[in-house]
Amino acid sequence: MLQFNMKNAAQFVSQQEMDNLRAQMKLAQLQTLEKNGPGNDFLGWVDLPVDYDKEEFNRIKNAATRIQEHSGLLVVVGIGGSYLGARAVIELLSHHFNDYLPGNKRKFPRIVFAGNNISGAYLADLMDVLDEYSVSLNVISKSGTTTEPAIAFRILRNYMEDRYGKEAAKDRIFCTTDRNKGALKHLADQEGYETFVIPDDIGGRYSVLTAVGLLPIAVAGISIDDLMAGAAQGRERFANTSFTDNDAAQYAAARTCLMRKGYEIEILVNYEPAFHYMTEWWKQLQGESEGKDNRGLFPAGVDFSTDLHSMGQYIQAGRRILFETVVSFEDAGRTVEIPKDEANLDGLNFLAGMGMDEVNQKAMQGTVLAHVDGGVPNLAINLSERTAFSCGELIYFFEIACAFAGYLNAINPFDQPGVEAYKNNMYSLLGKPGYEEEGKKLQARIDATK
Numbered sequence: 001m002l003q004f005n006m007k008n009a010a011q012f013v014s015q016q017e018m019d020n021l022r023a024q025m026k027l028a029q030l031q032t033l034e035k036n037g038p039g040n041d042f043l044g045w046v047d048l049p050v051d052y053d054k055e056e057f058n059r060i061k062n063a064a065t066r067i068q069e070h071s072g073l074l075v076v077v078g079i080g081g082s083y084l085g086a087r088a089v090i091e092l093l094s095h096h097f098n099d100y101l102p103g104n105k106r107k108f109p110r111i112v113f114a115g116n117n118i119s120g121a122y123l124a125d126l127m128d129v130l131d132e133y134s135v136s137l138n139v140i141s142k143s144g145t146t147t148e149p150a151i152a153f154r155i156l157r158n159y160m161e162d163r164y165g166k167e168a169a170k171d172r173i174f175c176t177t178d179r180n181k182g183a184l185k186h187l188a189d190q191e192g193y194e195t196f197v198i199p200d201d202i203g204g205r206y207s208v209l210t211a212v213g214l215l216p217i218a219v220a221g222i223s224i225d226d227l228m229a230g231a232a233q234g235r236e237r238f239a240n241t242s243f244t245d246n247d248a249a250q251y252a253a254a255r256t257c258l259m260r261k262g263y264e265i266e267i268l269v270n271y272e273p274a275f276h277y278m279t280e281w282w283k284q285l286q287g288e289s290e291g292k293d294n295r296g297l298f299p300a301g302v303d304f305s306t307d308l309h310s311m312g313q314y315i316q317a318g319r320r321i322l323f324e325t326v327v328s329f330e331d332a333g334r335t336v337e338i339p340k341d342e343a344n345l346d347g348l349n350f351l352a353g354m355g356m357d358e359v360n361q362k363a364m365q366g367t368v369l370a371h372v373d374g375g376v377p378n379l380a381i382n383l384s385e386r387t388a389f390s391c392g393e394l395i396y397f398f399e400i401a402c403a404f405a406g407y408l409n410a411i412n413p414f415d416q417p418g419v420e421a422y423k424n425n426m427y428s429l430l431g432k433p434g435y436e437e438e439g440k441k442l443q444a445r446i447d448a449t450k
């Protein structure tokens with residue numbers, strides 16, 4: 001069960017300040033639940049945990065089983081919202097070293113990601129390993145024309161057809177895309193690939209609980225039933241409950257209060273390395289949703305205690321524009337006991353007999369107090385366990401808190417107009433038909449700075 005608390009932010013945000021947001025929060029909740037705010041055609045995720053396509057859900061499970069049976073490696077092609085959620089859940093819940101386990105201990109296929117960059121070196125290296133495995137491919141793109149996945153898919157589809165032949169490749173290529181339209185849907189229909197749907201009313205960064213995330217997650221052996229059940233509990237707890245009893249609304253309000261008094265950066269902190277990509281997913285959720293109209297918190301992330309040895313100094317004593325949101329697990333799943341050492345050269349025998357999880361817990365508690373003393377407000381999200389159910393609840397918590405915070409800040413949390421600027425420049429510089437004139441102007445600017 002997820003619990004939010006802000007006791008370590010009490011000296012920075014008073015109860016009165018929180019209470020003062022009550023009326024605005026009520027409006028933000030209404031805009032989200034009654035779907036009458038900006039971006040209201042992208043609110044399909046609100047009821048998704050209980051209102052999803054059960055026939056497709058079963059088809060996802062069947063496809064995942066087939067992939068598990070005939071493939072040792074699944075390549076997931078997608079970028080942004082079409083990849084981060086799957087990677088986040090898979091890394092949070094899988095064995096940390098799944099890919100290095102010997103065959104008799106590894107229960108599920110290795111999963112690798114492509115089409116999330118334009119690095120030729122990355123894709124060339126990936127191509128080097130494909131021959132070693134039986135391969136399946138899941139390409140995920142709502143538009144079907146996003147440059148990064150489209151380039152990777154071109155190359156990987158050729159590989160699959162050369163290796164398996166056009167007919168057999170069809171059983172190994174799965175497309176997740178728009179229900180009716182777009183280049184990928186068109187190609188999938190033409191070639192006979194199995195397709196899964198990205199609903200019209202769910203944007204990329206809110207799509208992890210659709211086929212976008214569910215197919216790769218199921219292939220990784222994670223229970224998508226439990227994931228959805230956790231999200232359904234999240235909806236029950238965080239959608240319709242009143243401000244005081246609603247942890248997501250409280251979190252959204254606390255970060256809004258902090259932002260309005262000059263804290264510009266929210267750092268999502270974890271103490272479990274498996275959480276790293278959840279932070280990447282959260283960064284996209286918050287960054288694309290809030291960073292517009294010259295406003296919004298800058299979402300950052302650190303993995304502790306690793307990053308206490310790199311970013312810890314700045315957080316403790318740098319510019320006081322930061323606050324932290326610490327995600328912790330009461331039970332992270334496994335631990336290792338610290339042994340006694342006769343020589344005790346490292347002086348750590350006082351830890352002998354303790355689990356590493358206990359040390360990790362104390363590191364967290366000590367760090368929170370040090371950072372609060374250093375002027376860094378701390379918000380806390382506590383999860384009882386690192387399971388698919390908890391993960392589903394956390395996903396829903398973050399999604400709805402992001403919507404509430406966006407409406408509190410009077411922006412449209414569901415568009416991303418700023419993403420187009422780099423694409424237009426890239427197309428112009430690459431000489432895409434129709435972009436030639438702009439390309440010449442940009443090239444002149446580049447030449448002038450050489």
Ligand code: PA5
Binds near residue numbers: 141144203
């Ligand atoms: O959140 C978003 O909308 C983006 O990150 C998209 O998911 C990303 O650009 C990929 O788009 P598409 O699925 O159309 O390839």
